Amino acid sequence: MADSLIKNKHLLWRAGFGIGINQIDSLKNKNSTMLIDELCKEDHFTEITYDTPDIDPAADYMSSTAPAEKKKQMQKINREQNNELNLHFLDKMANSKEQMREKMAFFWHGHFASRVVNPKFNRQLLNTIRKHALGNFKDLLFEVSKAPAMLSFLNNQQNKKDHPNENFAREVMELFTMGRGNYTEKDVREGARAFTGWGYDKEGNFKERKNFHDEEVKTFLGKTGNFNGDDALHMILEHKATSRFITTKIYKFFVNEKVDSDRIDKLSAGFYSSGYDIKKLMREIFSSSWFYDQSNIGNRIKSPIELMAGIMRLLPMHIQNPENLIVYQKLLGQMLLYPPNVAGWPNGKAWIDSSTLMLRLQVPQIWSGLRPLEYSPRQDDDIDMGMKSRETALNKSFKKPNITIDWERVEKIFAQKNCEDYLIQNAQSLDMNSVRNFSDKSIKMMVINLMSTPEYQLM
Structure with a gap:
């Protein structure tokens, strides 16, 4: 297999969500610098939004049934709007030309993990992350720290002088910037005092509530002064530990x-001296010869979202019931806008257990209409998520996404090619005889069977 094909395939999976069907013909001969330029290119930024109308604020509260009914209606609308945001984000990953922007946004979405019910707040945070995904980490950090979704999730609305709430200050340092061991418990307490008064109104606008802010002198990260939240973030960014932790x-x-x-050492020093230029750091990584070492290729287990987006990029498909793709996210353990906790999703081997591996290997066949979805979630699974009983949850959820795949186009594109060279990162590790034995010699079955191998789970 041509060396440039191996490199470009690796680059497309790491800097994006894999090979798109329209990239296959040119991939062998493309120089990787050109490909990096294409991946880095940012077109006009478009926000992700939802079409479900917001609830009418003037709805009738007066009738006796209003409160319970109102609540149910609210929950339904919130769920529909959050589902739309989720699916629109997945669609961007699968179909946007700006692959690196969406891949970086996916990374930051797990880094700045928040889980709130309010779709308006979710939309705001998601678009902030997408907008600054390849920009400057300082801008990203400031905007995320002032986003209602984050302030709400980390209880800073309750952070007031005389009663400081340390949750926000702690997570900002521990998970978003410096990492454990680079600050003290006293820094957490003093940092929390600096962030007192940071909150938002119900429209979702950031508010510095002066009357809740602690105006006294604080000592934070070795400096003393009457600091506010902006000062605290600036001081965190001055620390080289932040650059090292993020890098x-x-x-x-x-x-x-x-x-x-x-x-x-080298990358984080460069990141720090560039003033936290994310795109510059990513270019440096993807342009380095070591990035293409054999030891870095095909060594990562795809997360469920990467797996799904990758299949959607390679197989030209029309999805009639996209809302059912959320069921697959739940079952595979990674639902966009719904991280397990403030630390985001775990990576690597955490994605695979006996039940998720079986479903992962079956997704290509289920989506191609060759087998039904026979699956029950793990006992500890958070599948109900607001749905009533387990039974209705399952009956409600398990519809097929109803996908129509343009196999003719796939056959045409792979006609003179070895499918495995394009579908598998380490094709030499694959026993092609056993794949062929399962195949009826058609390209369609070859593609489905390759996607159903354990090797396809790696990127």
Whole structure:
């Protein structure tokens, strides 16, 4: 297999969501610098939104049934709007030309993890993350820290002088910027005082509520002064620990779970001196010869979203019931806008257990209409998510997404090619004889069977 094909395939999976059907013909001969330029290109930014109308604020509260009914109606609308945001984000990952923007947004979506019911707040945070995904980490951090979704999720609305709430200050330092071991408990307490008064109104506008702000002198990260939240964030960014923490997390996600400290030293020093230029850091990673080392290729387990988006990119499909794709996200353990906790999703082997592996291997056949979805979620699964009983949850959810795939186009594109060269990252590790034995010699079955191998789970 041509060396450039191996490299470009690796790059497309790490800097985006895999090979798109329209990229297959040109992939062998494309120079990777050109490909990086294409991936980095940012067109006019468009926000992700939902079409479901917001609830009418003037609805009748007076009738005796209003409160319970009203609540139910609210929950239904919130769920519909959040589902739309989820599916529109997945659609961007699968279909946007701006692959690196959406891949970085996906990374930040797990890094700045928040889980709130309010779809308006979710939309705001999601678009902030997408807008700054390849921009400047400082801008991203400031905007995310002032987003109602985050302030609400981390209880800063309750952070007031005389009764400081430390949750927000702690998570900002521990998970979003510096990492454990680079600040003290006193820094958490003093940082919380700096963030007192940061909140939002019900329209979703950030508000600095002066009367709740602690105006006294604070000592934070070795400096003393009458600091506010902006000051605290500036001081966090001045710390080289922040650059190192973010660079390490990016390296683990985009390159290898096993960290090379010399590379991290060099990358994080560059990231710091660039003033936290995200695109510059990503270019440096993807342009480095070590990024294409054999040890970095095909060593990552695709997350459920990467797996789904990758299949959607390669197979030209029309999805009649896209809302059922949310069922697959739930069953595979990664639902957009719904991280398990403030630390986001775990990576690597955490994605695979006996039940998720079986379903992962069957998705290509189910989506191609070759087999039904026979599956019950794990006992500890949070499948109900506001639905009444387990039984109705399952009956309600398990419809097929009703996907029509343009197999003619797939056959035409792969006619003179080895499908495995394009579908599998380490094709030499695959026993092609056993794949062929399951196949009826058609390209359609070859593609489905390749996508149903354990090797396809790796990127």
